[in-house]
Amino acid sequence: MTRTLEWIIERLLFLCAALSVLTTAGIIAVLALETYEFLREVPILEFLTGTEWTPLFANRHFGVLPLVVGTMLVSAIAMVVALPMGLLAAVYLSEYSPSGFRRVVKPVLEILAGVPTVVYGYFALTFVTPLLQRFFPSLSGFNALSPGLVMGLMILPLVSSLSEDAMRAVPQGLREGSYALGATRMQTALKVVVPAAFSGITAAFILAASRAIGETMIVAIAAGQQPRLTANPFVPIETMTAYIVQVSLGDTPQGTIEYRTIFAVGMLLFLMTFGLNLVSTWLRERFREEYA
Amino acid sequence: MRKQADLLFQIVSLATLIVALGALGALVYDIFHDGASRLSWSFLSNIASRNAAEAGVYHALMGSIWVIALTGALALPTGVGAAIYLEEYGSRSRIARFIELNISNLAAVPSIIYGLLGLGLFVRLMGMGQSVIAGAATLALLALPVVILSTREALRTVPNSIREGSYALGATKWQTIWNQVLPMALPGVLTGLILALSRAIGETAPLITIGALTYIPFAPDSIWSKFTVLPIQVFNWVSRPQADFKANAAAGILVLLALLLSMNAVAIVVRDRSQRRGRA
Numbered sequence: 221m222t223r224t225l226e227w228i229i230e231r232l233l234f235l236c237a238a239l240s241v242l243t244t245a246g247i248i249a250v251l252a253l254e255t256y257e258f259l260r261e262v263p264i265l266e267f268l269t270g271t272e273w274t275p276l277f278a279n280r281h282f283g284v285l286p287l288v289v290g291t292m293l294v295s296a297i298a299m300v301v302a303l304p305m306g307l308l309a310a311v312y313l314s315e316y317s318p319s320g321f322r323r324v325v326k327p328v329l330e331i332l333a334g335v336p337t338v339v340y341g342y343f344a345l346t347f348v349t350p351l352l353q354r355f356f357p358s359l360s361g362f363n364a365l366s367p368g369l370v371m372g373l374m375i376l377p378l379v380s381s382l383s384e385d386a387m388r389a390v391p392q393g394l395r396e397g398s399y400a401l402g403a404t405r406m407q408t409a410l411k412v413v414v415p416a417a418f419s420g421i422t423a424a425f426i427l428a429a430s431r432a433i434g435e436t437m438i439v440a441i442a443a444g445q446q447p448r449l450t451a452n453p454f455v456p457i458e459t460m461t462a463y464i465v466q467v468s469l470g471d472t473p474q475g476t477i478e479y480r481t482i483f484a485v486g487m488l489l490f491l492m493t494f495g496l497n498l499v500s501t502w503l504r505e506r507f508r509e510e511y512a
Numbered sequence: 513m514r515k516q517a518d519l520l521f522q523i524v525s526l527a528t529l530i531v532a533l534g535a536l537g538a539l540v541y542d543i544f545h546d547g548a549s550r551l552s553w554s555f556l557s558n559i560a561s562r563n564a565a566e567a568g569v570y571h572a573l574m575g576s577i578w579v580i581a582l583t584g585a586l587a588l589p590t591g592v593g594a595a596i597y598l599e600e601y602g603s604r605s606r607i608a609r610f611i612e613l614n615i616s617n618l619a620a621v622p623s624i625i626y627g628l629l630g631l632g633l634f635v636r637l638m639g640m641g642q643s644v645i646a647g648a649a650t651l652a653l654l655a656l657p658v659v660i661l662s663t664r665e666a667l668r669t670v671p672n673s674i675r676e677g678s679y680a681l682g683a684t685k686w687q688t689i690w691n692q693v694l695p696m697a698l699p700g701v702l703t704g705l706i707l708a709l710s711r712a713i714g715e716t717a718p719l720i721t722i723g724a725l726t727y728i729p730f731a732p733d734s735i736w737s738k739f740t741v742l743p744i745q746v747f748n749w750v751s752r753p754q755a756d757f758k759a760n761a762a763a764g765i766l767v768l769l770a771l772l773l774s775m776n777a778v779a780i781v782v783r784d785r786s787q788r789r790g791r792a
Contacts, residue, residue, distance in 0.1 A: 237597040
């Protein structure tokens with residue numbers, strides 16, 4: 221009796237754990253099903269290489285490149301902010317700061333990561349954009365620059381805290397060896413610690429890039445809704461995520477091709493972020509082995 | 513020369529940190545400056561309105577509370593169950609390794625993708641419609657990786673001698689877990705749950721994707737009600753060109769942040785009390 225009960229409970233717990241695998245399978249199934257229907261009407265080559273995205277207009281074009289380029293543009297701006305700043309912050313926290321300072325600053329940095337993204341969107345639209353317009357009068361009200369910068373601020377704690385973890389895992393002996401040879405703390409940090417923690421830091425960067433690509437509300441609020449194939453950060457654009465939001469807000473009837481576009485775009489987004497996540501996980505595993 | 517370079521580098525690194533913290537300060541200042549004057553009792557008790565000065569967040573606040581409570585109810589048992597399996601039962605098996613890898617990958621999937629899953633699976637296939645339960649189920653899947661990870665850490669802090677003592681008295685594995693291990697791990701589990709929920713309460717994109725409405729003039733009265741939540745109401749107000757609605761958005765953000773902070777405060781109290789009890 222007790223043994224049967226134990227057996228049933230173990231199966232139930234296993235089901236709970238398996239739910240996560242089912243979630244992944246569900247995501248892939250839902251996206252693949254609708255994407256398949258979509259691709260029956262739009263050739264995959266037109267979808268992936270077309271340069272016009274106008275599925276909601278009378279004259280419909282289904283070239284996803286403007287959305288992909290818009291996503292890349294905003295993410296690139298975010299990375300330009302978050303990588304150097306996050307890395308420097310991590311170097312300071314790991315190599316220079318007194319431990320009391322770190323205990324105070326780290327939680328505050330963590331707050332940045334916990335702020336809801338809709339709040340960042342508000343900040344980008346009503347504070348950062350008007351501020352930037354004072355310096356760049358040609359900047360339009362919706363643009364890639366302002367949400368890019370704010371997104372950089374949002375992912376900075378991710379970069380700094382994962383990089384710092386990687387640097388603190390570097391054995392103290394390496395630092396001591398470097399100091400013994402007469403190196404300063406900067407030389408030790410840049411020439412010994414950062415290279416030794418390289419795969420961990422790269423993993424942090426890749427995870428940050430994946431977060432930037434999938435970020436939705438900041439761009440939906442502050443970047444505009446105009447799919448445009450451009451590298452100009454001053455004009456309105458549209459990202460893949462913002463497009464999904466735009467369609468979800470409208471009253472596009474389900475089962476239509478316009479409606480299926482969000483799943484096709486979602487599939488592309490999923491594949492991009494999933495690929496980046498896999499690389500990041502692999503790099504972190506490798507890093508763990510190096511200093512195990 | 514080398515010393516000066518070192519000092520300069522230290523100053524630049526510290527300056528980056530200060531810039532980041534300064535930006536956080538600017539954000540907080542901006543929102544208080546825009547929204548504090550709009551906060552009032554009627555803002556909390558009124559529902560959405562076309563007139564900015566009469567509009568309030570009651571319906572959205574209630575929607576958020578409904579959705580989050582239900583999300584917690586769904587994510588807690590499944591998340592804890594999964595963590596117990598991985599930590600206490602199958603931690604060395606190959607399938608457990610695969611599940612772990614899968615969970616860490618899921619944690620990094622963009623939230624809007626969960627919205628598409630919720631739309632295809634809960635709203636349509638399972639016929640839940642654009643209801644509170646469909647939204648909560650979507651957010652529960654989103655919160656699950658965080659709940660599992662924090663529960664596993666809490667389980668790991670329970671010393672093995674507790675388990676061995678229980679086995680020695682003749683308890684079965686499940687009796688040991690239920691009567692000894694879980695009660696000891698409970699504060700850590702609850703802290704993790706609250707942190708996961710405080711992230712879920714700010715989520716906007718997945719709920720927009722499953723079709724939560726941006727204009728809905730009533731609070732939910734059952735799990736099958738249509739609903740809206742605070743961040744969606746904020747998004748709706750931000751998207752309007754009039755300055756009055758922008759002020760409403762800022763005030764809505766203040767309400768959202770207050771909700772978030774009180775949840776985090778509860779988490780801190782729970783952790784604190786358990787630490788004191790642990791020492792006694």
